[in-house]
Amino acid sequence: MVDGSGGVSILAEPLLIDDAFIAAAAERGPPEARFRFAGPCAESGCENWDGHCRFGASLMEHAARVAEPPACGIRATCRWHAQHGQQVCLRCPAVITNVAVEREPPAASPTFP
Ligand code: SF4
Numbered sequence: 001m002v003d004g005s006g007g008v009s010i011l012a013e014p015l016l017i018d019d020a021f022i023a024a025a026a027e028r029g030p031p032e033a034r035f036r037f038a039g040p041c042a043e044s045g046c047e048n049w050d051g052h053c054r055f056g057a058s059l060m061e062h063a064a065r066v067a068e069p070p071a072c073g074i075r076a077t078c079r080w081h082a083q084h085g086q087q088v089c090l091r092c093p094a095v096i097t098n099v100a101v102e103r104e105p106p107a108a109s110p111t112f113p
Helices: 019-026 054-062 081-086
Strands: none
Touching: 019 054
């Protein structure tokens, strides 16, 4: 969950969600503004895939670190962890699914005669 510190709190146990959860969460705006969701790696179906996850590599290079790796319920199946080990877990809490949803919507497009 987005924790107000500029990152997320990682769940120690996976929480499976369903349509009811999504519908309830959407009543208060885009769920991605308050939650980060995990799912199976799409590999070649993702623009960040080049045989490895380039997003994980980018995290290692750019994301702020926390002091200790969080307890995490998906570590055994996490692509980032498989590639980079515990070092990426120190950076993982900095990842928010979609920061764009927290921004103001763009101004209306200008119209031309
Ligand atoms: S990088 Fe580490 S903390 Fe983040 S989801 Fe993967 S295993 Fe969990």
